[in-house]
Amino acid sequence: MTDSIFSAEYAERRAGVPRGVPLVVAMQGLSDAGGAVSQLEEYLWERCRPEEVLRFNADLLLDYRARRPVITFDEDHLVDYSPEELTLCVARDELGTPFLLLSGYEPDFRWDQFIDTVLLLVHEFEVSVTVWTHAIPMPVPHTRPISMTVSGSRDDLIEARSVWRPTTKLSASAGHVLEYRLHSLGEEVVGLALLVPHYLANTEYPEALYTSLDGIMAATGLILPTDDVREQSRQFHAQVDTQIADNQESLEMVQTLERRYDAYMEDQSVRSPLIGEDGAIPTADQLASELERFLAERQSGSGDEEAGSPGS
Incomplete structure (x- = not known):
């Protein structure tokens, strides 16, 4: 030793x-x-x-x-x-x-x-x-x-x-x-x-x-x-887009995030891209709930061929 x-x-x-x-x-x-x-x-x-x-x-x-x-x-x-x-x-x-x-x-x-x-x-x-x-x-x-x-x-x-x-x-x-x-x-x-x-x-x-x-x-x-990484990313995004489009709640979540992100990028006076329309920051429990729901839907909806499945 x-x-x-x-x-x-x-x-x-x-x-x-x-x-x-x-x-x-x-x-x-x-x-x-x-x-x-x-x-x-x-x-x-x-x-x-x-x-x-x-x-x-x-x-x-x-x-x-x-x-x-x-x-x-x-x-x-x-x-x-x-x-x-x-x-x-x-x-x-x-x-x-x-x-x-x-x-x-x-x-x-x-x-x-x-x-x-x-x-x-x-x-x-x-x-x-x-x-x-x-x-x-x-x-x-x-x-x-x-x-x-x-x-x-x-x-x-x-x-x-x-x-x-x-x-x-x-x-x-x-x-x-x-x-x-x-x-x-x-x-x-x-x-x-x-x-x-x-x-x-x-x-x-x-x-x-x-x-x-x-x-x-x-x-x-x-x-x-x-080049290979960009192609993998393109395919991954296409699968995620398809799965989100099939679930209205997930689609609304992404659209809300898009509005916050775009507003932040357009106006750097906004304090953070995390702040919601009501001025509140999402809690850890809210984020965890959204994540668990999305991954559960994604796993059940795409089977064994799903790209980017959750790591062990």
Whole structure:
């Protein structure tokens, strides 16, 4: 047993790590509405040929009882033990441009030690910009482009892309704290918080992946192909539109969300796209009720061929 926060092999691999490249962070943790982060992580591992530089020590960072790893029982024996992983890799975009990828679980323990380690890596590899993404469920319609809140040091991206700019207290994730520390040190950092329709929060929503990739490309200059993702998003939207059109209550809900969203976009003096026509903000119970009803109708109405079914 070692107390090192990462694997010993790092010492041998560090010399081959490129300097001055972006760092993309895709850690699954507090909020992943629409499967934005999980889809992003899968996409980057499938498309960008990551090569491991270091592996963080899960025995120090992970609460196994809260997030139990998966193992398969095959008739009379156990196979395919799949522990959680958190790694730093060198990956490459469509044109072969290298970037660093920090992906896997969000640490449960030793946040300060973990974040200090990442800060040292950012300094050692002269990272040009760190960008991370997460997604939160909001009462916004799927018939409009996904909006986002942009934070960090890139004023150009905040001005161009940040639609909702609240002042609020929230439960912090390791990504939030990493961004805070990087910004405090004068490092380039961009946080992308996607505002995903609340009634699609428990699905794998392709539009969330597309919006994440688009934001990452804008922040880093990387080239990440999105044609397949856009086609998946088009098909997903067509199915959702069909299912909503068959239910008058769901259709009225989406139309109400559209009116609020459009009013907000037309008049930035409106406090929030979440505020209803009567000035009230929907409660958590109201949003949960709408979500449960919509998903139940969707599951019963479309069968096994339904795209984007709720994750397990």
